[in-house]
Structure formats: structure tokens, C-alpha cells
Amino acid sequence: MTTPHDIFRLMLRKFESRASLDESDRDAMLGLPYRLQTVEPAVYIVREGERPDRSCLIVSGFAFRHKVTVEGARQIVSVHIPGDFIDLDGALLNISDHNVQTLTRCEIAYIPRSAMRELILTHPKVSMAMWVDTLIDGSIFREWVMNVGRRDARSRISHLLCEFARRLEVAGLIEEYGYELPMTQEQLADATGLTPVHVNRVLMGLARDGLIERHKRHIGIPDWEALRRVAGFSEVYLHLD
Amino acid sequence: MTTPHDIFRLMLRKFESRASLDESDRDAMLGLPYRLQTVEPAVYIVREGERPDRSCLIVSGFAFRHKVTVEGARQIVSVHIPGDFIDLDGALLNISDHNVQTLTRCEIAYIPRSAMRELILTHPKVSMAMWVDTLIDGSIFREWVMNVGRRDARSRISHLLCEFARRLEVAGLIEEYGYELPMTQEQLADATGLTPVHVNRVLMGLARDGLIERHKRHIGIPDWEALRRVAGFSEVYLHLD
DNA sequence: CGGCAAATTGAGCATTGTCAATGTCTGTGG
């Protein structure tokens, strides 16, 4: 049987590393009402323009946020991994400004907006830890603005690969060497502001130069330092502490 | 003489529109210790890599945040106007992941990190209102990722002009028609991921087509609807409510 | 084996960048 402990474990671990939560804080978090649901790949969890009535947490699987221009071009603005509180926006903002969609099959815990607000108003330390989550999200967005605005295609894609590797590692979700990238080349393109065709060429190039090894969607990184250099990757912005 | 009311006026107005603050909340905000300082243009207020010991609020003037790639390319990730709490990061994160620099001469109110944390832990409603600020910042970053990633140069610059116009208007800082853009073309380039040369050509093009009128740095917008269309601008992401 | 999504490749093109020169404005010192 799945208990709140299983559901909120990754999140709790993250939050405890940020603030000294007391018993009451921990209880309040574990006592949050939630509905657990398994969601198929490519399903919308949040839609732009909706009035949200809940927040959600990824228990397992991967998801991403994206926006679409008037002309229909899609931009992926972030990718999320298990333990990520996506849509804290849903608790505090009145309208969704972007879409959230599953990348793989996911288990999602939905938490009512009212319960979130109650928790926030009664447990300042929990609230602070969550707010820090929002701040780190913001930091990652800033890095993405720079990635898309000022790096060429090769560094841009390498950077994405580095970020993903590092985040998975911290969450304890990485195999000894490399990882399974849960995105198609089209999605990579939408995340980097490139075209799928060009993403393909760059990936081929990175592999040719021995910077990555590809087997299907598995990305192997034989020389982290080399890839890091090509990407211009520095993990400060992830605030791993 | 300048009182806390003058300093925090714009901020208070913004926050009150978001949460029902009671007397104690208002007092706590107005009671925040701060140091007011006038800062010349182009001065660094926050530097990447520093351990912050304060937050800051723009009382008057304009500022921007930026990051620099390893190769030395600069990306401006946001522009701030009076009443903006820049660097809430400074209260809750342990290291700065970007620079903040003044655009014009500014009056900045510096608030010690400890005072901010104290306020946050004791006044949940104020805390929530500030958190909303962080969420909205995040929303704007997302829009910028899309701007830089998926719009062509013309829409990209128009979009920036629209965003600025709208935010100034809401803050009550706009003249009847158009506004003074406090950025050089080089800075516009760094904000849009373009080169100064290309920014110049695009601005000339927008003016030629009657979408904007330029006199020095003053931007006139003769037909808002037309510019909005070119930009693909929709203000939902600003969460003006 | 057939069907479909995703990946790969090629050829030609265009948006935007690079380099370099020139023009304009503003403030300052003589």
C-alpha cells in the first residue's frame, strides 16, 4: 500500500535540506490531502488559461511545461522529474499561464488549492521551503533564457544534457553512467528553440566527437568535464547547496 | 523627509491587491528596517557568486538582471521598474546566480536578510504576497524563454516593447502616449538574444511600418492593437488580475 | 508483414551575425 510517506518522500527530503522543519511541520506536510493518479504519456495536467483548483507533485515519471505562440510554435520552458512540485502556481495564482504535460507515464499527486493555502498560512517554515522551490525554478528559467538567447546550438543542447544529468543525479535517479533521456528530438528542439532536424545533426556531431554516446534515448557521458566545457555548464544556478 | 510610507508605497499597493493584509501585516512591512541609497547608472547591486546578506527594493529608477556565458556573451533576463522587489532571492537563497545592475540612476532600499526572514516567518500573509511576486517573476521568465526561443526578431522586440508598456502603465508610470525606454540598443540586443546591429534594423523597420514612433529613446505607440498583433502579445502571463 | 512515429540525411535558402565605416548627439573644457 502506498502511504503519504512514499508519496512525499522525495519532496520531504528536499525540503528538510533547506529549513529545519519541526514535528508539526512534517506532520502538516504528510497530512496534506491528495489524490494519487496514474497518467499516460503526453496527457495535459494543466492547461493555459484555466483557473487552477489544485497543485500537483510528480511521484514518478517525467513532465514538462510549455507555451505556444500565436503562430503555433511551441516552447518547452522546463522539464520536471520525480519529487518536483510542479504547479505551485496553481496554489497562489488565479490563472495558468502555461501548459503542463506528461512526458512519460507518471504518478501524480493532486493537492487541493485550499489545502495548500491553509498549509502555507499556518506553517511558515514549510511555506518558506516551498517558496525556495519557486525561487530555484526561477533561477533555472533564467539560465534557460540565457541558454536559448546566447548559446549556439551545440552548447545549448549540451547544456540541457548536463542540467538533466546533474538533476537526476541529485535526486538519486541516475545509473552509474549516463541516463535515459525521456524526450524525442522534436521535444529537445522545442526546449532549445531549434528545429528537430538541427537537433539531430548536433546530437550526431556530439556523438561523433565522443562527447556523448547514444543508444536509442540513452545518453552516455564518457567525459563529463569535456561535455561540461562544451556546454559552458556551471551548476550554481541549480542551488543544490 | 522620506518616510517608510513613501518607500514602500508602490510595493504595498501591489501586495494589498493580492491578499487581505491586516493591520499587523501592514505594520510589519512598514516597520522593515532599510537603508535608502541613491545609485548611479550602470552600477552593480548584486553580483553573481556572492553570498547575499540583503534584499532590495527599487524605489525609483530602472534596473536589470543579467548573466554572462563562459564565452562572455551577456543575456539580460529581466528588467525592473519602481516598486519591484528585486532580489527576494537574496533573502532565501545562499548564493546569487546572476547580476543585478542599475539601468538609470536609482533609489534603492536595502533590507537585511535577517529582517526579511523574520518577517516571512512571523507574517504568513505578507510572505504569501511576496511569494506571489516570485511566482509572477517566474511566469515572466517563462515568457522570455519563449520570446527568445520561438519568436523572430521583429516579434521579439515588439513583445519586449509591449511588456514594458503594459507594466509601466499598471505601475502608473506612463505618459498619455508611449514611454521613455531606458535602454540602449545594445541592452535591447542582450535582452532579446540578438545583435545591436540587428536590433537597430528591426527598430527602423517597425518605425517605417508605423508600428512605433521613435524620438531618441522615447517610444510612441500609435496603434497598440497593431503592435500587439505583431508581437503576439497577451498579458495573461503578467498576472495583473 | 504492415503501419506509424521517430530519426536521419541531403540540398538549397534566409534570417541574423560579423566587420567595419560613418553619422549623431551630449557634455566638457578651453
Added chain:
DNA sequence: CCACAGACATTGACAATGCTCAATTTGCCG
């Protein structure tokens, strides 16, 4: 009041990164 310096804006010619269009291949699943 004028000359000059310096920052910013503007323009031209050419180059290149990344895009478009279109075809082909690969892998997966029923």
C-alpha cells in the same frame, strides 16, 4: 561659444548558423 571626445546609432557588404522541404531509414508494435 566652439572644438573635441566618447557613447550610441545607423548603414553597407558579406558570411554563416540554423531553417525549410522533402525523401529515406530505422525501430516498434500489433
